[in-house]
Amino acid sequence: MEAAFFELSGISKYFAKVIANKEVSFSIQRGEVLALLGENGAGKSTIMKILYGLYKADEGKIFKDGKEVKIHSPKEAMELGISMIQQHFSLVPAHTVTENIILGNVHGIIEQKFYQGEIKKLAERYNFDVDPNDFIRDLAVGVQQKVEILKALYQKANLLIMDEPTAVLTPQEAENLMHFVRDFTAQGNSVIFITHKLKEVMSVADRIIVMRAGKVCGDIKRDETDEIELSKLMIGKELNEIIQDDQQIKVDQEARLEINNVTVKGKTNVPSLNNISLTVHKGEILGIAGVSGNGQQELCEVVCGAILPTSGSILLDGEDITEREIRARIDLGIGYVPADRSRDGMIMDMSIAENMLLKSSYDGKWQKRGFIAKGRLNQYALQEIQEYSIKAPSPETIVHGLSGGNQQKVILAREVDNGDKLIVFDQPTRGLDLGAVNHIHQVILNERAKGKSILLVSTELSEIFALSDRIAVLYKGEIQGIFNRAELTTEKIGLLMAGFRVEEVSQDAC
């Protein structure tokens, strides 16, 4: 048999005491699309970073065409034809497309015109609509990804590694990406796809490597498997289906949160929210779908009071809160779980108990003669730790050491308490493993059952569909439409997320 294009053999990698990869071995052939499937923290990204020279393996060997190679840096990886597109793009926002692509690939005086022409040609060959003169900061995420791909193509990569490439794309953009992948591999190149989405795997991969807890636990041809087998391998036990609850037919019609004609102008005077009107009723989950960066964060912040609208009004239970400050809104019962928990949600170097008190530190119940009532606080935190099954030895544990899922539960516990009336969730399950996702979904449904109103922002359509009673689609700061869950299909919502209007969509759908 012909030697594999690349082969990994017995690779192990340890971070401090944690095993990231344990004796990982697999190969990739020329012209093959390989999917690397696994939950968050399964070690998929780590093994690929080793292949790309970003991490150094503690044990094991790498072979190219049957010959052993040493890869100590991305530079050496690129010389072997390997290129990797990170989950967080490594582009320079203040530079142009051309400057980003040629970084590290040219020497001496830069002939701008010449390189612009080259890149234009390359983009046209793969049908990428990218202008080499544009600044990265002005481009949508989907286009930035194309720039990353062009960068790899420019370096004449013939093994392209993509880390969760569809996480930031609309369904249609994702479909285009798949077209490219097939096109690219048809020319004898190979692609490794890191993902946790089963659907994608089934649609594009030739072969699937399933990883769990740092080890390979499956190496299967696509044609010989199905989604159920893959999910079992991935999780290691039967998939605990998230119960798709029946839509509440009879939503309490009493409005809780009313947003009327709210506009938020950004620094550039381009509105980040444009004339938005929404109502969330009591006991209702309103899902906000959309590709990230289309005004979701502004919407959450304007409800919580972190930013004030340029025009329009916000009402909670009929009371005008447009001008109220954050603290007043907390007192009124608005909870907020922000998208970036380490930046906006908690202080990493403080303990669980201290983080629990963070948003209500002024409250008399935490004070004892002007000092923090440590005993009371710890007792409360301990209770929450048990209730939310947060894996931590004590309330004094520093949150920095907790896993992402457990950190999120700490915030969840706090905000569920703060939000007596309304809880705003911005991407509550991003980057968490399935167990934690399940738990958080359960909490959201429970709180709704208590009659609270929920504003749920998510870029994961499955999450939106699983939880929402009604769904609004946000595109470039405008509402594309609000629908009952049953009215929408993935295809329809995808078009709305890509900026098509309702009329156009219904025509297309017919």
Place this chain on the structure above:
Amino acid sequence: MINLLSRTIMMGTPLLFGAIAEVIAERAGVMVTAIEGIFLMGAWAGFVGGYLSGSLTVGFISAILAGLLVAALYGWICIYLKQHQVVTGVAMNILTVGLSAFLYRVIFGVPITPLTVNPLATIPIPLLSQIPVIGQILFNQNILTYAIYLLAPLSYFMLYKTSVGLTIRSAGENPEAVDVAGINVLTVRFITVLLAGVMGGVAGAFYSIGFLGMFSTNIIGGRGWIAFAICFLGNWNPKGAVIGTLAFGFAEAIAIYMQSIGNNALFPNELFIAIPYIMTIILTVSRKSFSVPAKLGVPYIKEN
């Protein structure tokens, strides 16, 4: 007036040396807060080398080595050990004040009259210096001023038209992008800091052996910080640095002029010296768009 403008150019020379060095390093993401100390050690080493050997060339070479040494220490602490740049710089600036005074006394004792050397002579450029007005202002200067005429456009060209410049600018905007492109971010940053050491050393020596012909521990008197401010004022661009330098150079020339004619009654000297600082604050507050490098002052820590 011609004299005043000629002075502006001359006094601006070391400032521009320092400011351009600062621009390049800050474009790569490192604030060289030790610039004051680099200036001072450059002034000290320049004088010692020049005085002991009797050759100004040796003096400038010593200044370059001293500047390199201070910069290397600063770069090692801030880039490789990833310590805080402001804290490290301030500490090193204080250290160099004591160090230069101490070493000066170790070598020369405490002389009754200040030791002096003959400073750099002006070299009128044939023909060009004969041009009325402009010739006197621009082409009757010393060799370092002529050097900066070349270095200023060269640094702009290097930063914006070459691959080296692209790498430097990328290192200050998004070091990950540089790393992924297979270039060592720390090396790029360290080299720009060393360059700042070389240029800052020369700038410092300009004060001791290029202009005054003597050394004292307060010879720099905050001019390193002015170079630092000019980088800011010039929006991290060599072009802007030239304009900023002219403003500060002019203010200093006026101050020296006022002092020399003994006119202290109407406007105190300090007022003229203060103007550029006040201008810096006003411009900083009023300016809308900054092109400050996104990762300025942030050490690059690679995961793993």
